[in-house]
Amino acid sequence: MSKVQSLSSLHEPIEKAPLEVQQIIRNVLKIEKDRLDKNELGRINEDILKIVKEAVQ
Amino acid sequence: MKLISIKLFNFRCFYQQTPEIVLARLDDRNITIMHGNNGTGKTSLLNAFTWALYEKFTSAFGDSDQLVNRQAIAESQLNQPVECWAEVLFEHDGKRYRVRRLTRAYKLANNGEKNIQYNKSELFLQVAGDDGRWVTQNHPEAVINGILPKSLHQYFFFDGERIEQIVRSDNRNEIAEATKKLLGVQVLDNAIKHLKEARKSLEDELKNIGDAQTKTLILQKQKLESDSAECELRIKEIEQELDAQNQLKVSCNQRLTELGGIDEIQKRREALEQQERENRSNLRGLKNQLKTDISTKGYSVFLTSAIADFRGLVEGLHERGELPADIKQTFVVDLLERRKCICGAALHDGSPNYEQVKSWLEKAGLADVETATLKLEGFVDEVEKQATDFWQGIDTKQSSINHLKTAISRLELELETISEQLRKSPIEDIRLMQTRLDEIDRKVEDLTLEKGKKLQKWTDYQGQIENLQKQIKSSKQNEGKQRLAQKRIDAAQQAIDLLSELKANRNELFRKQLETRICEIFSQISFKAQTPRLSEKYELSLVETVAGQEVQSGASTGENQILSLSFIGSIIDRVREWSKSGLVMGPDSSTFPMVMDSPFGSLDEIYRRQVARLIPQLANQLVVMVSKTQWRVEVAEEMTPRVGKEYVFVFNSNKPDTQTDDIVLYGKNYPLVRKSAYEYEYTEVLEVNHG
Numbered sequence: 235m236s237k238v239q240s241l242s243s244l245h246e247p248i249e250k251a252p253l254e255v256q257q258i259i260r261n262v263l264k265i266e267k268d269r270l271d272k273n274e275l276g277r278i279n280e281d282i283l284k285i286v287k288e289a290v291q
Numbered sequence: 292m293k294l295i296s297i298k299l300f301n302f303r304c305f306y307q308q309t310p311e312i313v314l315a316r317l318d319d320r321n322i323t324i325m326h327g328n329n330g331t332g333k334t335s336l337l338n339a340f341t342w343a344l345y346e347k348f349t350s351a352f353g354d355s356d357q358l359v360n361r362q363a364i365a366e367s368q369l370n371q372p373v374e375c376w377a378e379v380l381f382e383h384d385g386k387r388y389r390v391r392r393l394t395r396a397y398k399l400a401n402n403g404e405k406n407i408q409y410n411k412s413e414l415f416l417q418v419a420g421d422d423g424r425w426v427t428q429n430h431p432e433a434v435i436n437g438i439l440p441k442s443l444h445q446y447f448f449f450d451g452e453r454i455e456q457i458v459r460s461d462n463r464n465e466i467a468e469a470t471k472k473l474l475g476v477q478v479l480d481n482a483i484k485h486l487k488e489a490r491k492s493l494e495d496e497l498k499n500i501g502d503a504q505t506k507t508l509i510l511q512k513q514k515l516e517s518d519s520a521e522c523e524l525r526i527k528e529i530e531q532e533l534d535a536q537n538q539l540k541v542s543c544n545q546r547l548t549e550l551g552g553i554d555e556i557q558k559r560r561e562a563l564e565q566q567e568r569e570n571r572s573n574l575r576g577l578k579n580q581l582k583t584d585i586s587t588k589g590y591s592v593f594l595t596s597a598i599a600d601f602r603g604l605v606e607g608l609h610e611r612g613e614l615p616a617d618i619k620q621t622f623v624v625d626l627l628e629r630r631k632c633i634c635g636a637a638l639h640d641g642s643p644n645y646e647q648v649k650s651w652l653e654k655a656g657l658a659d660v661e662t663a664t665l666k667l668e669g670f671v672d673e674v675e676k677q678a679t680d681f682w683q684g685i686d687t688k689q690s691s692i693n694h695l696k697t698a699i700s701r702l703e704l705e706l707e708t709i710s711e712q713l714r715k716s717p718i719e720d721i722r723l724m725q726t727r728l729d730e731i732d733r734k735v736e737d738l739t740l741e742k743g744k745k746l747q748k749w750t751d752y753q754g755q756i757e758n759l760q761k762q763i764k765s766s767k768q769n770e771g772k773q774r775l776a777q778k779r780i781d782a783a784q785q786a787i788d789l790l791s792e793l794k795a796n797r798n799e800l801f802r803k804q805l806e807t808r809i810c811e812i813f814s815q816i817s818f819k820a821q822t823p824r825l826s827e828k829y830e831l832s833l834v835e836t837v838a839g840q841e842v843q844s845g846a847s848t849g850e851n852q853i854l855s856l857s858f859i860g861s862i863i864d865r866v867r868e869w870s871k872s873g874l875v876m877g878p879d880s881s882t883f884p885m886v887m888d889s890p891f892g893s894l895d896e897i898y899r900r901q902v903a904r905l906i907p908q909l910a911n912q913l914v915v916m917v918s919k920t921q922w923r924v925e926v927a928e929e930m931t932p933r934v935g936k937e938y939v940f941v942f943n944s945n946k947p948d949t950q951t952d953d954i955v956l957y958g959k960n961y962p963l964v965r966k967s968a969y970e971y972e973y974t975e976v977l978e979v980n981h982g
Contacts, residue, residue, distance in 0.1 A: 241869075241874060244793065244874070245793070245801065247793070249973070251786075252782070254782050255782050255785045255786050258782060258783065259482075259786050259789060262482045262486060265480055267475070268483070270437060270475075270477060270478055270481070279492060282488070282489040283463075283489045286489055286493065286779050286782060286783050286786075289782065290776070290779045290782045
């Protein structure tokens with residue numbers, strides 16, 4: 235049984251997360267979406283690491 | 292995805308190139324109708340879409356490996372390629388895409404189908420952005436898949452007579468996966484996967500930083516500092532005690548002098564002690580000089596072999612006549628440039644004189660070697676002299692040291708003789724005083740020894756403290772790095788957990804909303820009290836309530852067709868809704884086409900009317916292929932207000948006794964079957980004029 239009953243409450247757990255975690259999620263999803271749009275299949279680890287390191291300093 | 296047009300070339304019954312079949316795509320007029328009799332190319336058109344975009348065919352499409360028009364093959368030369376292609380133009384997310392799939396057939400002999408070779412198809416994709424410039428894209432399959440997944444294609448391009456197969460499909464998991472793909476779940480999957488990899492890298496970084504032991508190191512340093520302080524205190528105490536003992540010795544000596552009778556002996560002793568002190572001071576000085584000489588000049592004695600090698604090399608150069616180089620390179624170059632030798636002879640290019648002078652260039656090249664050799668020889672001479680001076684200096688100092696050591700031994704012996712003499716003095720006070728002096732000497736000796744040991748220990752402590760200080764500094768930096776790395780690992784993990792939770796919640800919520808929508812659409816069409824159910828595995832079924840209990844309901848082919856259409860319509864509707872709410876993470880998925888061949892196959896009149904009314908509202912764009920009998924009153928009534936484009940497939944038959952057929956549209960007669968003007972049969976596409 236899903237804890238979420240509506241579209242509006244879907245993102246609530248993320249909105250309640252610490253700001254740096256929200257920043258990581260936002261930026262990682264953006265980069266992944268861009269990659270999928272451009273059909274890029276190369277390595278991404280460095281970019282993701284950079285996002286985490288920039289968010290948490 | 293919004294379809295703009297389709298063009299065919301030698302594709303099945305379409306001989307040569309068709310006109311561009313432009314499709315209706317206005318919001319209020321989004322239906323395109325293709326009229327055609329059975330076997331005149333309606334199913335071929337549906338399959339032209341699925342072949343071009345996905346290299347797939349519907350189950351009703353026979354001989355799918357023989358796509359190339361037969362007449363085109365018949366007319367071709369042996370072993371010459373006959374091209375066949377389908378080109379689909381569509382727009383998506385503000386961009387236009389041109390997809391062309393092409394295949395070639397080769398006639399290998401003139402005796403029928405069996406001697407035709409069909410090649411593998413090739414796919415080309417071009418994209419035009421805002422500037423209208425067409426750019427060819429790599430990985431065309433992946434681009435199309437990102438817009439409308441291949442695994443979902445049968446829900447958008449389908450044969451209406453067989454649509455109930457969707458409900459009976461064994462590939463439930465495929466439906467679930469394809470739906471998730473439409474919602475952009477792949478973005479979430481990739482984000483989670485890549486964040487996990489990043490977390491692993493951060494954990495490796497943490498491992499490499501090493502253990503932070505700042506506290507232990509500080510404790511060790513504090514202990515050493517305390518020991519060092521104790522040591523320092525003891526050295527001060529010893530120094531004070533030594534001062535006191537030396538004072539005592541002075542007093543004892545004064546007392547001895549005062550006792551009388553031994554003035555001469557005492558004076559002699561003082562003089563000897565003075566000499567001993569001076570000699571010892573000189574000895575220390577000489578030893579220090581010796582150390583300095585060894586550390587600053589000692590290296591020269593190890594260069595003997597290298598110097599010999601160098602001299603050997605120089606000697607070789609001289610023996611071969613390469614040194615001295617008595618001519619400069621610039622001088623030779625000048626002569627060659629002026630084309631004149633110093634003897635006045637002309638130096639023309641290639642002449643014997645020119646070549647001879649030119650040969651001096653090689654010899655002249657050694658002038659640099661000569662300069663370097665001269666410099667090195669000076670240095671080598673200096674080093675050799677230094678080695679000789681070094682040995683002499685060492686010998687002299689060593690000899691002085693030996694001399695001083697002998698002198699000190701002699702003085703010690705003489706002083707010991709005096710002490711012994713006083714120890715045996717007939718005067719008791721003198722004997723006692725000498726004994727006292729002996730005790731003081733022993734005490735001084737012990738204290739000096741202890742001071743030396745303590746000084747050594749203190750020096751060691753300082754070294755260890757300095758070393759620990761460095762370790763503490765580095766450990767403190769590591770602690771900071773460790774805290775940061777751990778914080779980053781925790782944040783990455785939190786992001787992974789939240790994204791996983793989001794993914795699970797999205798999937799569940801979407802499935803529930805999808806089921807609700809299927810029920811709504813199904814109930815709008817069906818007059819039966821059946822309710823569709825969509826399981827967690829995306830299994831579609833119909834249930835009915837019997838005595839308050841839900842039981843599986845048997846469904847007819849027509850009901851299954853409605854259920855399938857409800858399912859397709861619901862997917863389109865929900866994905867479009869989610870896309871509007873910004874919840875779709877993949878490419879924009881708010882626009883869907885639906886291309887249906889014979890959409891009302893097994894449906895009764897009442898169902899046909901309901902479906903004809905509902906489907907154009909669900910899909911953004913509808914392309915419907917109908918036969919004259921399928922385009923019935925109720926269907927035409929419901930759809931006509933939304934029809935934007937209409938075409939007739941005219942079949943030109945080469946049969947001698949062709950039975951012609953027509954259709955009247957908007958008061959105008961259009962041929963459906965007519966006699967071919969040629970020997971072969973083919974289908975023509977005519978656009979219907981709406982007036």
